[in-house]
Amino acid sequence: MSANLKLHQLRAFVQVARQGSIRAASRISGLSQPALTKSIQELELFLGARLFIRRQQGVVLTDMGDNFFRHASLVLEELRVAQEDIQQRLGLAGGQVNIGVGGSVARTLMPQVITQFHREYPLVKVRIVEGQLVSMIPELRQGELDFTISTYDRSHLDQELTCERLMQRKYKVAVRKGHPMEKARSLAELQQCEWTMPTPRGSYYRLLHDMFAERGIAPNIVVTCETFMACVSLVAKSDFVTILSVDVLDDPLLSQHLTALELDEPLPQATFYLIQRKDTALTPMSAHMAQLFRRSCQR
Incomplete structure (x- = not known):
């Protein structure tokens, strides 16, 4: 890294980029707005590129700023990790x-x-x-x-x-206790139900998506819940159907409200x-x- 590029400039840039405004970054960092503005101006001058577009409600990254943000934030995190590594090895x-x-x-x-x-x-x-x-x-x-x-x-x-x-963990179809389909024994019986599941990209739910397709089944996924709490809360208080790990369904708190269906077709295990x-x-x-x-x- 060139000696002309200062760490405080990187920190100011990353903080403003994350907060979306110099005012918010000033509150978080404890630095004055003029100090942050000066650091960013010096950084833009050094790079020869505009990093932010100034707007009435704050700032947004330019294309070059967005690309530089990924590198700058990684550099700062690597430095943090290196510093902590030394401190921890010294017993601090x-x-x-x-x-x-x-x-x-x-x-x-x-x-x-x-x-x-x-x-x-x-x-x-x-x-x-x-x-x-x-x-x-x-x-x-x-x-x-x-x-x-x-x-x-x-x-x-x-x-x-x-x-x-x-x-590896086993997963099962789950519904609320007293659900109309509580006695279902096959996935085909549940096709007309309304389902909630997370986004399938890059996870166990991708495997489930492929399994459904191979069996010619298309669950009606009308609500996408990306967090566990949102999913179990919705299923416990409605007729939505989902798929959860057996460990979760065995939890005493959740087992009061949810039940696992004993289907004839086992679901694939999650790794x-x-x-x-x-x-x-x-x-x-x-x-x-x-x-x-x-x-x-x-x-």
Whole structure:
């Protein structure tokens, strides 16, 4: 990196890009608006390109700004990880671990892993993002997530991600207790029901989508729920049908409201992976968190 390019310029640029306005970035960073404006102007002058379009309600990235943002945010995250790595190796157990988890993992494995980790390293902050893998890819790419525990459908992302197989879990069709189709024994009987499922891209639900197509079944998916809580809340209080892991359906709190259908056709098992960027090593604390998930998956 050229000596003319300063870290404070990168930090100012990334903060403004994320917040969408200099005023909001000023509040978050504790820097004055003139200081942020000056840093960005210096950066644009150094690069010889306009990074933002100024508007009445804030700023938006130009095409060049958007491209530079991906690189700049990754550089800052790599520096953060490198600094924390040194501190942690010196025994200064601070820093932050950032992970992503699928909804079923958040409900089952995650609480005990996080509790144990916090007991061992109370000074380390933990950030947890829940959702489908497709929604977490941008943060993985930019280094904002250390790793995710998710299902994964092999794709073009193989070139930039490593996937370590952790466990397999059974899934079943789920409805509320007292649902009109509670006694159904086949997927064909459920075709006329209204379904809710996550986006199928790059996950176990892609596998289900393909399975339905192979069997000539087309569930009427009228609501797409990207979070676990939205899905189970909708199914528990309506006649929507979904597919959830058996671990989740065995949860005492959820089993009061949901029931798994005993269909004659078993659904494919879901394989969960520990997923991270190929070109990034985990910090000691992130590596320890990953190891706790490995142990938990083996039980």
